[in-house]
Amino acid sequence: MKHGNLVIGQSGGPTSVINSSLAGVIEAALESGSFDRVLGMNFGIEGLMEERFFDLGKQGREVIRGLRSTPGSALSSSRHKLQEEDFPRILEVLKKYDIRVFMLIGGNDTMDTVHRVEAHCRKAGYELRGIGIPKTVDNDLFGTDHTPGFASAARSNILNVRQGGVLARDMRRVDQFVVYQTIGRDAGWLAAATALARQQEGDGPHLIYMPERRFTTERFIADAEAAYAAHGWVSVVCGEGITYPDGMPVSASKTQDRFSNTEFGAMGGASVALQLHRMLREHFGWRGEFQITESLIMSDAARREEQDAQEAYECGRKAVSLALDGVSGVMVSIQRVSDNPYSIELGTAALEDVAVRAKPMPDTFINETGNYPSQAFIDYCTPLISALPEFTRLEDKMV
Incomplete structure (x- = not known):
């Protein structure tokens, strides 16, 4: 099979380690000496169709090395959903630039793009190797134990919840609760990870709600009442995609993106955290806070897990080796x-098994009442997160 040129792109939301995967691809491809050129799609598959390419082989060594510690998407990202009418143009550009290796770094929808482009070229008789490189803070890709980007985003959320918990605990005479919302449309991996914020009994979060379990207002109110009785305040974490038994989003959002996925937070004009805040305020008369995280935790370079960045880099190199x-x-x-x-x-998973589907948390990773992750999940997540800062508190020695 011809080597020709290699093209790499980035799709979907950014992470703090996606550029580390890009660096791995560039370095391994250049070291191999097997490609005439290593190109980068500017704005993903849209950039390919528009013939917008970075010549990555002409980048300075210090630039490529610096990518390993730079957040965001250096090539610029895209959320374009492929249409049938796109394929003739894609094949035309691939042929024009003699591109024989096509790679994208991304999540479920990105893997669908690689899968469809590779399949179209195969059907057209054009030799092309299509390889996906995993990336998503949601950790919801099939075929892999975890995804690059998840551990770093988890650490960011864990520290937010731990610090927010200290504030809420100390202010409980003023604010009786805090609700923290994580991203994660269909899966609760990031919400569940915040359980690692607890240092000792009584620390938040007390309740964690994940999209894998249907939410009911009655259960939530009972859970909150029990937590308040035990601790004198309530720390709640919720995944953005939790739904009622009939499938209606708790956020009340009906906005959809190009892939027919429900948009939450600022994009959807509604949020789960705000709804849960309203429920607690109206039922108990409590005062409290709600906190919503979006792209900031996805690209939180200051809290990046170095192990996560290294794994992302190795995934990039592995992709070139496979090609x-x-x-x-x-x-x-x-x-x-x-x-x-x-x-x-590092191994492989078939693109057709990964594309479009979201991997939920296993039942064994969620407790029986559906309001907290199980010990099995804690055991799974703990090796991915490095040592967290310890906070102290005054001893119970009152006058």
Whole structure:
């Protein structure tokens, strides 16, 4: 199979480590000497159709090295949903630039793009290796133990909830509760990760609601009342995508993106945190706060997990290795070998098994009442997060 040129792009939301994967691809491709040029799609698949390319082989070594610690999407991202009428143009550009390796770094929808482009070229008789590189803070990709970007975003959320919990605990005579909303449209991995914020009994979060379990107002009010009785204040974490038993989003959002996914937070004009805040205020008369995180935690470079960044980099290098071996139609995957000591191996997952689908948290990762992650999830998540700062409190020695 011809090597020709390699093209790489980034799609979907940014993370603090997606550029580390990009650096891995560039360095491995250039080191191989197997490609005439290494190109970068400016604005993802849209940039390819518009012939907007970075010549990545002409980038300085310090620039490529610097990508490993730079958040955001250096190539600029896209959320374009492929249409049938796009394929003739895509094939035309691939042929024009003799592109024989097509890569995208991204999540479920991105893997669908790689899968469809690779399949179209195969049907048209054009030799092309299509390989996906995993990226999503939501951690909802099938075929991989976890996704690059998740651990860093989890750490950011964990620290936010821990610090917010200290504030809420100390201000409980003024504010009786705090509600913190994480991103995660269909899966509760990020919301669940905030359980690691607890240092000792009584710390927040007390309640965590994930999209994998249907939400009821009655259960929530009872949960909050019990938490308040036990601790004198309530810390709630909610995933943005939680729904009522009939499937209606708790956020009340009906806005959809180009992939027919419900938009939450600022984009949707509604939020789960605001709704839960209203429920507690109206039922109990409590005063409280709500906190909503969006893209800031996705690209929080100050709280990036170095292990996460290294794994992202290795995924990029692995993608090039697979392409040079003639592999196509796969996504690079992370397979966990051991928890203690933590170790992984890189493998592959078929794109057709990954595309468009979202991987929910297993039932065993959620407690029976559906308002907190289980110990099994804590055991899964703990090796991904480095040591957290310890906060102290005064001893109970009153006059």
